[in-house]
Amino acid sequence: MNLSVKLPGLNLKNPIMPASGCFSFGKEYSQFYDLSELGAVVIKAATLNERLGNPTPRVAETDSGMLNAIGLQNPGVEMIIDQELPYLKKYDVPIIANIAGSSIEEYEQVARAFQRTDGIAAVELNISCPNVKEGGLQFGTNPDVAAEVTRRVKAASNVPVYVKLTPNVTNVVEIAQAVEEAGADGLTMINSLTGMQINLQSRRPLLANKVGGLTGPAIKPVAIRMVYQVYQAVKIPIIGVGGIMTAEDVLEFLLAGASAVQVGTANFQNPMICPELIEQLPACLAKYGFRSVEEAIGKGHQSE
Numbered sequence: 001m002n003l004s005v006k007l008p009g010l011n012l013k014n015p016i017m018p019a020s021g022c023f024s025f026g027k028e029y030s031q032f033y034d035l036s037e038l039g040a041v042v043i044k045a046a047t048l049n050e051r052l053g054n055p056t057p058r059v060a061e062t063d064s065g066m067l068n069a070i071g072l073q074n075p076g077v078e079m080i081i082d083q084e085l086p087y088l089k090k091y092d093v094p095i096i097a098n099i100a101g102s103s104i105e106e107y108e109q110v111a112r113a114f115q116r117t118d119g120i121a122a123v124e125l126n127i128s129c130p131n132v133k134e135g136g137l138q139f140g141t142n143p144d145v146a147a148e149v150t151r152r153v154k155a156a157s158n159v160p161v162y163v164k165l166t167p168n169v170t171n172v173v174e175i176a177q178a179v180e181e182a183g184a185d186g187l188t189m190i191n192s193l194t195g196m197q198i199n200l201q202s203r204r205p206l207l208a209n210k211v212g213g214l215t216g217p218a219i220k221p222v223a224i225r226m227v228y229q230v231y232q233a234v235k236i237p238i239i240g241v242g243g244i245m246t247a248e249d250v251l252e253f254l255l256a257g258a259s260a261v262q263v264g265t266a267n268f269q270n271p272m273i274c275p276e277l278i279e280q281l282p283a284c285l286a287k288y289g290f291r292s293v294e295e296a297i298g299k300g301h302q303s304e
């Protein structure tokens with residue numbers, strides 16, 4: 001069974017990669033499996049300088065999934081390049097750098113810093129973090145602003161740029177088209193869906209940040225719907241993400257129009273989830289009549 005997928009800048013052995021933020025820089029996961037088995041790895045968002053993130057509590061488990069308000073904690077792009085990337089580069093796997101910032105200039109500077117290093121296959125432009133006051137959703141909810149930051153990061157990068165979109169909008173198609181027009185090479189969708197949990201004892205929102213981003217199976221239908229709608233409106237490839245737990249979930253994203261997928265929350269329950277999905281995918285594809293991953297992409301649109 002051919003699981004390989006060719007995307008701008010990314011020759012994927014298979015379509016499975018861990019989502020940004022759920023994998024850190026790979027060291028923890030390399031205790032469990034050989035990282036070269038993965039389609040790609042996406043590193044935790046990098047900003048120009050170190051960020052400590054939001055005050056705690058900043059993660060909560062709800063009955064419907066995980067809420068996080070981490071707030072882009074990371075050691076800063078130079079530390080990531082010097083301290084974290086050398087370890088990841090030992091593996092035969094494409095590395096995707098997720099980048100974030102509080103201003104367009106910061107996004108540009110982070111993209112430029114990655115340009116100075118080798119071994120980055122693509123940039124994932126994070127304009128959809130719901131947990132920071134400046135940056136994040138500010139850039140991802142307005143088509144003109146999303147296009148401008150895409151244009152500038154594209155000009156500051158020497159690798160393809162995948163723009164990570166938010167579900168917290170009603171005009172995702174317009175935003176996707178705007179970033180495509182601005183030069184995006186691909187899309188990643190979706191980031192987390194804003195939510196809240198209230199503690200009955202304290203009568204207060206449980207997260208110190210009050211609002212957080214919901215992830216896990218509860219958001220899968222939202223992600224499938226958005227991938228499906230955007231697939232019909234753009235030509236650039238889509239990496240699907242949102243609540244994937246099983247090989248059937250992977251196939252559902254492929255049918256909706258995703259060319260590859262990212263696995264997030266499921267890693268916290270089962271750190272072996274990515275290699276397990278890679279192993280299970282061929283039988284799942286065969287069961288539903290597909291001979292390769294490429295063959296399944298977009299097949300949920302056939303009757304239209």
Ligand code: DOR
Pocket residue numbers: 021045068069070071072073126128129130131191192213
């Ligand atoms: O849910 C999210 N949490 N999405 C992001 O893009 C960043 C992350 C965080 O650090 O808060």
